[in-house]
Amino acid sequence: MTEGSGKVAAADAGAGGIAEALAPIVLRGGLGSIVQGSLKRLTAGASQQSWVFCTRADGGERGFVLRRMPEGAALLDGAVGPEREAAAIIAAGDAGVPVPTIRHVLAPGDGLGRGFISDRVEGETIPRKILRDEAFAALRPRLADECGSILARLHGTDIAGLDLPYVPPRAKLERLRGLYRRLGVRRPVFEAAFRWLEDHMPAYDPARPPALVHGDFRLGNLIVTPDGVSAVLDWEMAHIGDPVEDLGWLTVNSWRFGNRSLAVGGFGREEQMLSAYAAAGGDMVPRGAITFWRIFGSLNWGIGCFEMSLPTVEAELPTVERAMIGRRASETEIDILDELLELVA
Amino acid sequence: MNELHPTMATLLAVSLEFLRGNLLPRLEGADAFNLRVAANAIDLVRRQIELGNDARSSEHRRLVRALGTEGDITVLREALCNRLASDPDFISRPEVQEALRETVLDQLAIEQPSYSGYLAARG
Numbered sequence: 001m002t003e004g005s006g007k008v009a010a011a012d013a014g015a016g017g018i019a020e021a022l023a024p025i026v027l028r029g030g031l032g033s034i035v036q037g038s039l040k041r042l043t044a045g046a047s048q049q050s051w052v053f054c055t056r057a058d059g060g061e062r063g064f065v066l067r068r069m070p071e072g073a074a075l076l077d078g079a080v081g082p083e084r085e086a087a088a089i090i091a092a093g094d095a096g097v098p099v100p101t102i103r104h105v106l107a108p109g110d111g112l113g114r115g116f117i118s119d120r121v122e123g124e125t126i127p128r129k130i131l132r133d134e135a136f137a138a139l140r141p142r143l144a145d146e147c148g149s150i151l152a153r154l155h156g157t158d159i160a161g162l163d164l165p166y167v168p169p170r171a172k173l174e175r176l177r178g179l180y181r182r183l184g185v186r187r188p189v190f191e192a193a194f195r196w197l198e199d200h201m202p203a204y205d206p207a208r209p210p211a212l213v214h215g216d217f218r219l220g221n222l223i224v225t226p227d228g229v230s231a232v233l234d235w236e237m238a239h240i241g242d243p244v245e246d247l248g249w250l251t252v253n254s255w256r257f258g259n260r261s262l263a264v265g266g267f268g269r270e271e272q273m274l275s276a277y278a279a280a281g282g283d284m285v286p287r288g289a290i291t292f293w294r295i296f297g298s299l300n301w302g303i304g305c306f307e308m309s310l311p312t313v314e315a316e317l318p319t320v321e322r323a324m325i326g327r328r329a330s331e332t333e334i335d336i337l338d339e340l341l342e343l344v345a
Numbered sequence: 346m347n348e349l350h351p352t353m354a355t356l357l358a359v360s361l362e363f364l365r366g367n368l369l370p371r372l373e374g375a376d377a378f379n380l381r382v383a384a385n386a387i388d389l390v391r392r393q394i395e396l397g398n399d400a401r402s403s404e405h406r407r408l409v410r411a412l413g414t415e416g417d418i419t420v421l422r423e424a425l426c427n428r429l430a431s432d433p434d435f436i437s438r439p440e441v442q443e444a445l446r447e448t449v450l451d452q453l454a455i456e457q458p459s460y461s462g463y464l465a466a467r468g
Contacts, residue, residue, distance in 0.1 A: 041375075188422065189445055192429040192436050199433055253462055260461040320383045327389060327456045333449045334462040341446065344437050 015039050018051065021111045022066065029104050029117070031064065032057025048082075048236065052120055063122075065100065068115030077179045077307065078215070079236040082106070084163055086116045088212065088238040095157040097150055100231050121231040127219035127257040131266050135226050144268020146228050147217075147250060148276030154232070155211040155243035156281055166210060166240045169202050173296070180303050183310065189333040193299045196340055202242060202292055208283050211243040218255040219265050244285055247273065248293020253335040254301050295339050302332030357391040392455045400451040407444035 019039045026034055032055030039053040051066040067082060075081060080088070086105045093099040100118040130136050167175065177194060215237025223231040249255070251263045251270060259266030264273045270290065278284055309318055309326025317323075351359075364384045372380055401418065408421035412428070425444065428435050435441055446466075453463040 186423065186426045188425045188429055189449060191426045192445070195430055195433050195436075256461065258461050260465060320379055320386060324382050324386050324389075330449055330452045330456050331460045331462060334446075334453060334460070334466065337446050337449060338462065338465075340436065341442055 015041065015051075018066075018068075018112065019053075022053070025104060025106075025110055025112075025117070026055055026064075030057075031055050031103060031117075032062065035061065048115070063120030064103065065118050065120050066112075066115060067118070068106065068113050071113045073113070074312065076236070076304075078167075078175060078239075080164060080238055082115045082236070085235045085238060087162055088164060088235045089118075091159070091162055092154055092157050092212065092214075092232070092235075096153040097157070098229055098231050100233070121223045123223035123225040123230045125220060125223055125233070127255075127266070130219055130224050131257055131259055136224065139224070139226055139228060140267045143224075143228075144264040144272040145276035147222075147264065147268075148273040148282070149280035150229060150232065151214075151217065151243075151246055151250075151273075152277045152280035152282030154214060154217075154246070157212040159210075159212050159240055162212065162240070164212070164238055164240050167213075168204075168210065169242050169245075169292075172241060172245070173197055173201070176296075176300055176303060179307065183303065183306050185306050187302075187329070187333065189336050190299060190302060192340060193295060193336045196343070197292065197296055197299070200288075200292055202244065202289050208243070210240050213239050213241045213243060213245050215239055215246070216249070217246045218250055218252075219257065219267075220255075242289075242293075243282070244289045245293045245296075247277065247285060248290045249297045251290060251294050252297035252301065253338075254298065254331060291339065291343075295336055298332040298335045298339075302329045302336070305329040305332070353394055354391065357387060357394075361387055361391070389456060392458070396451070396455050400448075400455065403451060404444075404448045407440075407448060411438070411441045411444040 019034060022039070023034055026032065035054040035056055039051055042050040042052060049066075049068050049070070051068070052063060053066065054061050054063050069075070069082065083105055086102050089099045090102055093101070100121045102116055102118050104117040106112050106115045106117075124130055124133075124136070131140070173194070180190065180194075214232065214235060216234050217232065221232065221234040222229050223233060250265055250273070253260060256262060256266035262268055263270045270287075274285055305325050305328045308322045309324075311318060318326075361384055364380060364387070369377060369380055369384070405418045405421070408418065408425060409415055412421055412424055414421070414424075416424070425441075429441075436445070450463065450466055453460055454467070457463060
């Protein structure tokens with residue numbers, strides 16, 4: 001969309017400037033020339049901007065994605081920044097995880113802030129479509145197995161060259177507590193959850209060494225086709241830690257999108273995921289470890305809801321989307337209670 | 346007349362009807378998404394006006410029972426937070442469990458009445 005087109009939608013304001021800065025980078029990278037008017041802002045992604053665009057090269061058209069944070073924008077608590085995010089994507093890709101190929105990591109001289117350009121992978125990301133559309137009906141019964149084996153490969157990624165923070169369970173809990181205190185909200189259920197998690201910390205098991213953890217592996221961050229998962233997205237929370245965290249996170253009720261009885265992402269059973277995980281080289285995981293990370297996950301998302309709803313340095317008022325996310329913290333409270341009250345009974 | 350007419354509930358209902366029934370079908374993309382979220386926000390406020398006072402007084406009553414002491418609701422909430430943070434056994438008491446669970450469910454009735462966890466408990 002160029003500045004002269006005169007039909008720039010509100011959400012696409014600034015597209016002209018971005019297209020202008022993007023053109024020479026894309027050309028230099030040998031990705032072709034940007035198709036006029038093809039640059040569009042995606043609505044998804046509350047913390048970073050995602051843009052899609054097409055280029056023409058050798059007679060064909062190709063799709064790309066630009067992930068960017070505007071100059072001076074703050075990272076969410078725990079986010080590693082786009083440069084390290086790109087490095088994690090590349091390493092996981094080498095380990096056999098389906099990821100979008102990274103084409104360029106933005107440098108200060110590029111004039112676009114921080115971020116990276118990757119191939120656009122075709123498929124569906126909207127959870128409710130993946131869970132309800134007929135096109136995915138044949139895939140759904142085996143999607144938990146597929147997630148289990150992808151996670152096994154992801155956790156087997158060579159972490160030697162990755163400059164990612166090491167965040168073991170206790171540090172993870174303390175970091176979340178730090179965020180909770182900074183936000184200045186207190187909720188009885190969250191206080192009880194912190195107490196329980198602190199008293200039930202997973203024991204360090206030398207047989208299960210720290211691994212690459214995605215940190216947000218769930219529907220919404222997976223590109224899915226009727227054949228299976230074609231890409232794992234949104235690596236901004238990647239870190240080195242307890243791999244069971246990813247397995248537990250995928251079973252948090254918030255990520256079942258209404259299909260409460262199917263623990264894994266609203267599409268499968270825990271046993272399914274865990275046996276596929278073990279079959280693909282992952283470790284045997286004790287059930288209790290998943291429970292710890294599921295409760296942690298609900299607490300994490302609940303506090304994240306508050307975090308996103310607060311004013312930022314750039315704006316006194318949050319967007320309507322972010323404001324309403326703040327009123328979803330209570331969803332995680334009932335989920336935490338459903339687990340905790342059974343455990344303490 | 347002890348209430349102004351049309352009532353707040355009516356004004357919110359007609360506004361929502363216009364936004365969702367009339368305006369939304371004519372929008373697409375980000376505008377449609379944001380309008381839907383904005384309408385949901387107004388609907389939430391409508392439920393809070395309708396249910397908020399009862400929810401608050403029920404919460405207050407449960408807090409008094411759970412803590413065994415009278416006091417201002419914000420003070421009691423804070424006291425419950427402190428007690429749950431420091432005493433791992435406090436949550437085992439039935440009156441504490443009731444204070445937590447019923448209060449969260451009342452809040453969900455206002456904030457997210459279609460959430461699966463709410464429907465499973467009160468649906």
